[in-house]
Each structure stands twice: as C-alpha cells, then as structure tokens.
Amino acid sequence: MGEKTFYVTTPIFYVNAKPHIGHAYPTLVADTLTRFYRQRGVDSYFLTGTDEHGINIERAAAARGVALTKHVDEIVDEFKTAFAPLGIEYDQWIRTTDPGHEAAVAKLWRILDERGHIYKSRYEGWYCPNCNEFKEVDEKTSDLVCPTHERPLERLAEESYFFRLSAFQEPLLDHYAKHPEFVQPDVRRNEVISFVAGGLKDLSISRVSVKWGIPVPGDPKHTIYVWFDALSNYITALGWGTDEHQKFARYWPALHLVGKDILRMHAVYWPAFLMGAGIELPRTVYAHGMLLRGGQKMGKSLGNAIDLGVLKRHFAPDLIRYFLLREVAFGQDGEMTYEALIDRSNSDLADGLGNLASRTLTMVRNYFDGHPPRLRNEEQSETEDVSSRIEEAKRRFDEEFVALNFSRGLEAAWAGIARVDKFITDNQPWKLAKDPARRAQLESVLATAYEALRHLVLLVAPALPATSREIWNQMELAGDPLTIDPNKAVWGEPIEVSKIDRISPAFPKLDKGKIMAEIENENAAPVSEGVEAEDGGGKQAGNESAGLQAGMPALPEVPALPGPPATQIITIDDFAKVELRAATVLEAEKVPKADKLLRLIVDLGEPQPRQILAGIAQHYAPEEIIGRKIIVVANLAPRKLRGLESNGMLLAASVGEDGKPVLATFTEDVPNGARLK
C-alpha cells in the first residue's frame, strides 16, 4: 500500500425516503474498501451520514404533524437500523443538522464570500423540490414538471446569492486534464468535461423561501442551498473549519463514491467551491452505476424493486455484499435479481470457498485428529505451483481492489480457490490416507491445502467479513483475519493453531425454488416492515443514487395521515382558465431535425384548422395519428418550436419510466371544438 491514509465517503442520504438497496450499495462498497485498507495497515476513515435539510423535509414533517427535529431523528434511526444488520461499520455518521457541520458550512460560505466568489442577485425561474435544483424550462410550452421526476415545478422569484461558478470553467478543465483520476470511470470524466466545456452558469446558492437549513452568514433571511450544505459534509465531518481539524489534516483528500446521477454536483460544483475557498480537492470522485432489474432501473412503479427487508430475511449480509461486489462491475449498471443472488451463493460461496474449507477441514479432522499438518522444507515441486498461484491471486486481488475493480479482484481470488480444489483432486489425499507408507505425502498435500485456505480466507475477508471469521475460527487459527495483512502472511510460516473439531458449512446451499416461492408469497402479501417500503409515487423509487437528494422520492405514506401534498391544489377557477377542446387530426408529419416533434394540423371546429406541435414522434408515427380524435389545450400561448408555430398542446398520459405518451381520446363520438369541463 502506497497510501499513508485512506478516506472514503458515501453520499449522505436524503432523509425523505426509506432506506433501500440503492443506499446500501455504495455503503457496502465503502465498508469493504475500508476493511481492505485497514487490513493492510493503512490508517482509514469511512464517512457516511444523512442530509436533513431542505424544503422537502420541511413539508414532510409538516404533513406528518411532527416537529422537524423529531422527524429527522426518526428517519436517521431508521437508516442506522437498516444498515446495522448488513455488517456496515462506518467510522462516522454525519448529520447536516450537527451543530459543528452548520458552523463549518457557514465558515466555508464566508470564505467564498470574502474571496469575492459570491454575489447577491435575483433569481426567477422554476425549481424542482425533489432535485433541489433549478430547472430551465420554457414556461410557454412546458408542462412545468421536472423532467426527471415528473413532479410539478415551483415558481421562484426571489433574491438569491450566487456562486461564480462561471469563473471556474478553465480551472476545472485544467484540473480534469492534469488529474485523470479525479473523475472516474473514464466515460464519466468525458461527460463531465463535455459539460463544463459547454459553459458554466453561476449557481444560485441560497433560498429565502426555505427556512429549514443553514442561514446565510450575515443575512439570515436567506438559507444556504441544500447542495452547498450537503457537499460540505465531506470536510466538515473531519472538523474542517473548527478547532478540531486534526482529522481533516490527517485524512483529506477523499475518495468520493457517488451515484452517476449526482456526478455533476460532485465533479463540478464541489471542486469549484473548494477551489474558490483554496481547499485541496478530493482525490477521486468515482461514479458507480445503478442497480437494474430486467434491464430497467429498480422502482416501485415498475414493481421490480429489490427490497431490503426481503433481502435481509432471506440472505446473509455477506452474500449481499459479495454479490454486489462480484456480480456488478463497479462503475457500470448491474442487474440484481434474487435468482442471480442465489446462483452466486451456490456456485461461488457454497460450492467454491465453502466446500473447499469443508473438504480440507474434514480431512484434517479425519486423518490428523484435527491437528493441521504444516509444510516441511523438503522438496515439494507439486505444491510450489499452488503457492505461486496463491501469491498471484493476492497480487491481482490487491491491484484490482485499489483500482476499485472489485469484480476482477474477486475473480482472481476465486481462481486461487479453483487451483487448490484441483490440487486436492489431483493428489487424492483420501487414497493416500489408506496407505500408511504414504503418510508424508498425505501430510504435504493437506498442509498445502490448509495453508492455501489460510491465505485465501485472509484475502477475501474484506468482502466476506463475517463468514471469513467463521471459517477462520473453524480452522482454529488465532487472531482476527480482518487485522492480518494477507501480503504479510508468509507461505508456510509458523502459526498458532488449535485442534479442529467443529466444522459446519459457512455457506449453506440455498434452495432456489423454495426461496423464490417464499419471496413471491411475501410480495403477494406484503410484510409490514419499515425498511422495505419504497415511495408511493413518482417513477424514481428505489434505485436512485443513495442520497444527496438526487431525486429521492418523497416520504412514503405516513400511517393515519394523507400523503404529502406532492401536487399543488388548485381551485375551480384555476381549472376554468384551461380551455380543453376535442379535435381531429387532419395532417401529421415529422418535424425535420427534431427527435420527438410531430407537426399536426388539427380541426378544432374553428373556421381554420390549427397547427400544433407535439413531442410524441418517438411513439407515434404520423400515419397512425391522422384521423384520430384528440384533446387539445386550445388557449395555450402560441410558441415557436424548431421555427414552427405551435398553437396549442395535445393531451397525452405520460406512462412509465420514460414518460411514454399515450394520447387521450374519447370512446364516443364528439364534435370537434367541444369543450371539456
């Protein structure tokens, strides 16, 4: 290990959703990495936590009729409770409501202000409370819903402080160029560079209409933008900006694990803030992929979410962790299904590592009365290959884990396991055991197998902390495998061992049919356990990047209370302003050079047919829409799109993940121009 210290962070989780596998994923990875470095003697620190400010939290608490602090406390507890059984051992759980954090964020603000990176202006535009982001939408034509959430946007016209993000375009590009490791994987770096090269606008970093947050220093009617608040956690947690900044000096800069959906905040905004304040940038922002099911993001609306509650009831924590590390290429999207989980468990863990331990220990117990034979220095050309393969596995494992290629690292370890299995089969110790004359050979074979297993268990310990300890104990070895550096374990060195007697499978074989049936039963009759619920609405349930509020769904239904007011209530007068009319499509054609646009000529019962444009070209061919009866918003302000004027908007349902449009129509004949009310 070259590094002197290691500091890893997960996104901090936005407390308006229940914990789910999407939160657990980067957290398990961070935990594994921390164990990996720590096992190798690197001074390591693992930070996770919760993001608790913002308008959404404010509203959710209000909807529940609960005090804000009580509300967030309860949800934080839920997160901690959900993570505990997964074997996650973080060093610190930061909360953005921690007083120390709030003070340090204010300090960061003051520094940026003093250095001239902040100015006061006025913001007018549309805001998505789910993203906590301002959206650029065209109000004349838009539905005014957030493109990622399909939730209504909110109109904001208020005084706001701005961060001079635009001034950091060149410094950022320069940094990306000089530090290719700063944004990973490469694909993501390309995206970030392309985004920044496209020009940066100054960033609104305060809100006056939000109270639940950190006040702007010197201007308390403003509240600091939640992302500014949240991102700062990575340094405030270490005591930056306070008298207690030893950890900051010791551990910064960090490896930030983030979901690819919140990459921009981490790879553009965050380093710009830090540059502005003259603080060293993170070492790496690594964007991991999303967990998929059936090729699609997990989500309740699709009914395909993998549920933490179900996972915990049926599968061991080590298996969940191993699966995510081994099956999913970190940095790429990955499929996660219960079936695949069971298959991995059976083939890799039960038949692989588990069975190797089992057969080795059983023979030691049966042939050597439980006392593992040790290697002798005599000729053992046959075993030399085994030891060199194990060393190779160790070397590759470390190389890949440092590069965050967990899947490949584990592959290397398993190649080592296969080599030992083959060695045992080739040498047939069960036959040697029947011939007293070949006792020495038997000893050599089992000593080699046992020694190889010792090294392999050490190697995989960060990925299988609980079960590696279990196997280690069954091997009757002294100490804790998670505190022994595999690279310092010497082949054949003297070790402390006691008599082996209790042997039991560390990874019992899983009955796929049975487990799948059980899971299906549960899905049919959902068990009410807090941690498993996804949100009630929106398309973005389960899988969004853990935390930092990138599209976290709103709080799930609270018992005995109606759901939070995700939609604005309007009066009948508001509705009356909208003039909906029946119409018939007379002509339709694709608009050149536009992916989604169809140009329609519609009969609204008016003297002249109208031209309207509709963004449905990806789902409706012009010919299949001609002649259809549709519903049009007739009094929408005219709008030019692609140089063509649109005089109205057709109505369509937005269905599914990608908002596929389905045209609204009538089942009975309706004259053109008939008003809907």
Add this chain to the structure above:
RNA sequence: GGCGGCGUAGCUCAGGUGGUUAGAGCGUGGGAUUCAUAACCCCAAGGUCGGAGGUUCAAGUCCUCCCGCCGCUACCA
C-alpha cells in the same frame, strides 16, 4: 442535433500499441471420482467477433459508412 460509449459462445463478460486452432465464469451435455455442502476434477459448444466496404502479407483488434442500444448535453414535451 452535438459529444461519449456499447453491440464477441444460451447468459454475463475478457480480449493495451493488428499476427499461431477467438478466451473466462455461469448454464447445458458427457466422463471420472468419493475427502467434501450430489460438492470437486476432466472433456464438449465448433460462436458470420452487429452489418457492409476499405487499409494491410495479416483485423474483434485500424479507417469509412450503415443498423441497433445506452449515457451526458441541447432542443423539445
């Protein structure tokens, strides 16, 4: 539309700077074995390496075009 990436055995994927019979794991089929969680070990698929051209003595591996996916971004809804 712009930028980036992908498309290799049933499935998931490896295949720096072009060069022997294109690989691995899983699944499947056959064999061998019995120490072990019916596990392990051995053998097998004969895959137009998305399609079409081109460069080259030689191309999954370079170039051009096309098709199909995906991401970011713009436009749009």
